[in-house]
Amino acid sequence: MQEFKLPDLGEGMQEAEIRRWLIQPGDTLKLDQPMVEVETDKAVVEIPSPIAGRVSAIRVQEGTVAKLGDVLVIFDTPGATSAPARPVVTTPAADSPAAAPEITSQVSMQAPTNGVTVHQRVLAAPAVRKRAFELGIELANVQSSHPSGRVTMDDLQHYIEHAQQESAASPPVASDRVSELAPAQANGARRSASVSFGKQQEEAEERQPLTGLRKRIAERMERSWRTIPHATAFDEIDGTALAALRQTLKPVAEQRGVRLTYMPLLVKLLLPVLKEFPIFNASLDEEKREIVYKRAYHIGIATDSPEGLLVPVLRNADQLTIMQIAEQLEHLIAGAQKRTLALSEVSGSTFTLNNVGSFGGSSGTPIINYPETAILAVGRLQEKAIVQDSKIVARTMLPLALSFDHRVIDGALAGRFLSRFRALVEQPQQLLLDMI
Amino acid sequence: MVVGDVTTAVDVLIIGAGPAGYVAAIRAAQLGRHVTLVEADSVGGVCLQRGCIPLKALLSASERYQQMRQESLAEMGISAETVSFDWPSMQAWKQSVVERLVNGVQRLIAGNRIELLKGTAWFINSEEMRVEGEELSHRLKFEHCVLATGASAAPLPDLPYDGQQVLTPEQALQLTELPAKLSIFGSDYIALELATLFARLGVQVRLYTPGDQILPDVDATPLRLVQAGLRKLGVQIATKADIAALDERPLVVSNGVRPNTARLSLDEAAIKITEQGGIIVDSMQQSSVPHIYAVGDCTGSRALASIAIKQGKIAAEVLSGQRVQFAPLVVPLVVHTTPELATVGLSAEAAERAGYSIITGRFPLAANGRALTLGTDAGVATIVANKDDGSVLGATVVGPRAGDLIGQMSLAIEMGATLTDLSEIIYAHPGLSEMLQESADHALNQAIHILR
Numbered sequence: 006m007q008e009f010k011l012p013d014l015g016e017g018m019q020e021a022e023i024r025r026w027l028i029q030p031g032d033t034l035k036l037d038q039p040m041v042e043v044e045t046d047k048a049v050v051e052i053p054s055p056i057a058g059r060v061s062a063i064r065v066q067e068g069t070v071a072k073l074g075d076v077l078v079i080f081d082t083p084g085a086t087s088a089p090a091r092p093v094v095t096t097p098a099a100d101s102p103a104a105a106p107e108i109t110s111q112v113s114m115q116a117p118t119n120g121v122t123v124h125q126r127v128l129a130a131p132a133v134r135k136r137a138f139e140l141g142i143e144l145a146n147v148q149s150s151h152p153s154g155r156v157t158m159d160d161l162q163h164y165i166e167h168a169q170q171e172s173a174a175s176p177p178v179a180s181d182r183v184s185e186l187a188p189a190q191a192n193g194a195r196r197s198a199s200v201s202f203g204k205q206q207e208e209a210e211e212r213q214p215l216t217g218l219r220k221r222i223a224e225r226m227e228r229s230w231r232t233i234p235h236a237t238a239f240d241e242i243d244g245t246a247l248a249a250l251r252q253t254l255k256p257v258a259e260q261r262g263v264r265l266t267y268m269p270l271l272v273k274l275l276l277p278v279l280k281e282f283p284i285f286n287a288s289l290d291e292e293k294r295e296i297v298y299k300r301a302y303h304i305g306i307a308t309d310s311p312e313g314l315l316v317p318v319l320r321n322a323d324q325l326t327i328m329q330i331a332e333q334l335e336h337l338i339a340g341a342q343k344r345t346l347a348l349s350e351v352s353g354s355t356f357t358l359n360n361v362g363s364f365g366g367s368s369g370t371p372i373i374n375y376p377e378t379a380i381l382a383v384g385r386l387q388e389k390a391i392v393q394d395s396k397i398v399a400r401t402m403l404p405l406a407l408s409f410d411h412r413v414i415d416g417a418l419a420g421r422f423l424s425r426f427r428a429l430v431e432q433p434q435q436l437l438l439d440m441i
Numbered sequence: 442m443v444v445g446d447v448t449t450a451v452d453v454l455i456i457g458a459g460p461a462g463y464v465a466a467i468r469a470a471q472l473g474r475h476v477t478l479v480e481a482d483s484v485g486g487v488c489l490q491r492g493c494i495p496l497k498a499l500l501s502a503s504e505r506y507q508q509m510r511q512e513s514l515a516e517m518g519i520s521a522e523t524v525s526f527d528w529p530s531m532q533a534w535k536q537s538v539v540e541r542l543v544n545g546v547q548r549l550i551a552g553n554r555i556e557l558l559k560g561t562a563w564f565i566n567s568e569e570m571r572v573e574g575e576e577l578s579h580r581l582k583f584e585h586c587v588l589a590t591g592a593s594a595a596p597l598p599d600l601p602y603d604g605q606q607v608l609t610p611e612q613a614l615q616l617t618e619l620p621a622k623l624s625i626f627g628s629d630y631i632a633l634e635l636a637t638l639f640a641r642l643g644v645q646v647r648l649y650t651p652g653d654q655i656l657p658d659v660d661a662t663p664l665r666l667v668q669a670g671l672r673k674l675g676v677q678i679a680t681k682a683d684i685a686a687l688d689e690r691p692l693v694v695s696n697g698v699r700p701n702t703a704r705l706s707l708d709e710a711a712i713k714i715t716e717q718g719g720i721i722v723d724s725m726q727q728s729s730v731p732h733i734y735a736v737g738d739c740t741g742s743r744a745l746a747s748i749a750i751k752q753g754k755i756a757a758e759v760l761s762g763q764r765v766q767f768a769p770l771v772v773p774l775v776v777h778t779t780p781e782l783a784t785v786g787l788s789a790e791a792a793e794r795a796g797y798s799i800i801t802g803r804f805p806l807a808a809n810g811r812a813l814t815l816g817t818d819a820g821v822a823t824i825v826a827n828k829d830d831g832s833v834l835g836a837t838v839v840g841p842r843a844g845d846l847i848g849q850m851s852l853a854i855e856m857g858a859t860l861t862d863l864s865e866i867i868y869a870h871p872g873l874s875e876m877l878q879e880s881a882d883h884a885l886n887q888a889i890h891i892l893r
Contacts, residue, residue, distance in 0.1 A: 039731075128830070128857035131770075131856070138765065
């Protein structure tokens with residue numbers, strides 16, 4: 006017997022949501038075989054098996070939150086690494102002929118243990134079994150709606166919905182949908198109330214518990230908004246030179262296989278400003294009442310993912326070339342879409358840049374990525390009629406919105422920060438002055 | 442070795458273009474991956490070029506010849522006076538079938554924009570392989586690798602294959618002249634099919650099985666019919682034979698296969714293998730190195746193309762980010778003897794051994810109208826079901842087209858169908874499939890066309 010506890014995943018994470026099991030009780034694991042997907046604050050992380058051995062029990066259900074040190078898995082380990090990891094599918098000819106008549110019986114129709122206990126096959130069509138495996142669900146745990154015990158796609162769907170709702174909602178929030186799907190689980194008062202009006206109420210509104218990434222986003226936004234007195238400074242700057250610069254560099258980058266967007270350029274232009282105004286690359290230690298200036302420049306990039314906002318982090322951005330930033334951004338954004346980012350790639354940012362324009366808005370007031378001190382939102386580049394020397398000219402304008410922690414940053418400083426950034430964006434060649 | 446060696450980056454690198462490898466390549470290409478496929482020979486692998494396909498082609502040619510000579514034709518009023526065959530022509534026809542299929546596979550590979558390299562490959566480390574052929578030498582760095590190198594006839598300790606006196610099954614299919622006598626050692630479907638093929642063409646065949654019976658793990662009743670069919674063709678069968686004491690020549694030995702993994706330098710990539718050299722994989726076909734997959738015979742699994750094909754698809758889907766596994770409940774086995782035998786799932790004995798309480802049913806071919814109109818009555822269908830819920834666990838069919846009939850029993854088992862399900866549906870009448878329904882009815886004690 007050996008217990009496996011939720012390990013410290015770094016960055017002070019105290020808990021993680023068990024997202025998906027990749028193993029089942031009875032499986033024989035290889036060392037480092039992925040065991041489980043857990044979701045921490047912003048990342049989905051796979052935890053590999055620390056030993057080779059057979060899984061005796063899984064202690065934490067999918068969808069529930071485990072605390073640091075909670076027992077997740079119990080292994081059978083007679084010796085240290087006894088059972089020489091026996092593959093599921095290969096049938097070594099050395100096995101006694103009686104034990105291995107064919108692959109198929111080994112996989113599922115025969116008792117995997119000693120052949121005496123009958124392995125109860127769950128009656129389910131191949132498509133249902135395939136889906137269950139995809140979702141990491143043990144079919145034996147799924148309740149059948151048929152007297153024969155046959156598990157159908159519908160049963161599987163009910164199981165999933167049920168598991169999600171159970172894990173997310175505490176009883177009082179139990180929704181109308183729950184009571185209809187699983188009458189046994191429903192809370193008495195609500196059910197009697199919904200007998201007559203149930204149908205109509207259901208149509209009028211639908212409740213969905215906050216789970217997964219949505220729940221994290223909500224928690225973080227709440228914390229930031231409640232703790233930090235936000236103030237936002239607006240400006241609109243001339244992006245004509247920036248657009249021209251990008252046009253010039255774009256084909257060159259393309260030849261090297263990189264799609265050059267505005268973001269890498271904006272990051273590069275932002276860095277000298279952050280260095281000149283270190284308070285913007287800092288955080289406030291609320292307990293000790295101390296300002297913590299960060300020496301590293303890890304730029305968070307607010308990114309839309311199918312499940313919600315993610316902030317992948319461009320680490321040590323000040324040590325990267327524009328091309329390197331572009332390459333890393335492509336990787337980070339693709340990773341955010343697929344939710345395959347490592348924990349180090351979504352945490353530890355020191356300042357956050359939010360390209361509101363890419364989401365379709367012209368501008369917006371961003372909420373600070375707690376515990377940072379500021380966040381810069383850049384809007385959509387748009388041609389506008391601008392008065393210059395008493396003449397109307399067409400210029401490509403870039404709206405900016407800088408939210409800052411008013412406890413440590415004053416409005417005047419935010420203004421100076423923006424005007425320095427304006428100077429750099431309007432004359433990007435200034436970058437050359439400080440280049441080594 | 443190579444001067445000015447440049448590493449080329451590839452996405453998915455697949456080694457071996459047999460049924461496992463080319464299927465993996467096509468599936469990966471369908472899923473948007475860039476695939477490089479390496480094959481030393483032409484595409485199609487052993488199955489297509491030297492194994493299943495040539496054997497089945499020759500079997501069907503020899504069956505036609507043999508059927509023309511049966512007395513039963515006279516009963517139907519047909520006389521065929523001078524029926525003869527020409528072995529070289531038969532071989533040439535077989536080859537034309539093979540070539541047609543090879544061309545088809547080549548077109549699929551090209552049509553899916555898969556890059557095909559002619560050469561052999563081995564690992565430099567867990568991320569790079571060297572590929573060398575007559576006209577090329579590459580150092581390839583891959584994102585994912587799928588090994589599909591197949592297997593070859595297991596060598597015999599003191600009996601080297603010379604292709605003349607001692608032959609592998611593949612070599613037997615390429616004999617340029619038919620021998621007068623042929624001895625065959627083995628008890629698997631390959632040994633039985635070779636015995637059938639040569640006996641039909643008038644070769645005096647002796648079959649030596651290492652154990653007590655042919656086809657271990659098939660129920661006795663159907664097996665007796667196959668054995669009787671072989672005897673009728675003049676095949677002499679001897680059991681418990683010792684290969685060391687066998688001095689008859691030419692001798693074909695069907696002694697199973699050994700994975701082709703020795704030349705891959707698997708150590709360089711730290712890929713783990715079994716004692717027999719099979720690459721150890723999990724149910725998602727991943728080796729001990731997660732981005733390197735192995736499929737088909739090189740994993741040491743049962744050497745069946747049907748398994749290799751499915752595993753190829755699984756590996757391609759897994760490396761493309763899908764979560765799927767190789768977990769069929771059953772794998773059908775077809776033996777092209779006269780009569781033909783096909784079996785899927787558990788035999789009655791294996792089911793009991795696995796701890797099931799079972800009920801069985803059977804139905805003889807002689808009671809099936811369609812069989813009689815085909816002029817044959819040697820055959821049977823047997824079925825094994827779980828007594829607790831009536832779900833079908835296994836089935837065996839002996840008789841004409843057994844290999845095609847068995848597919849519906851695979852479907853029944855995979856879908857968890859019960860005896861009652863089989864009993865309820867309508868089968869075309871008269872038809873051979875009715876045998877399956879009546880065997881299920883027999884298990885339910887309600888078969889019509891046999892007396893209780």
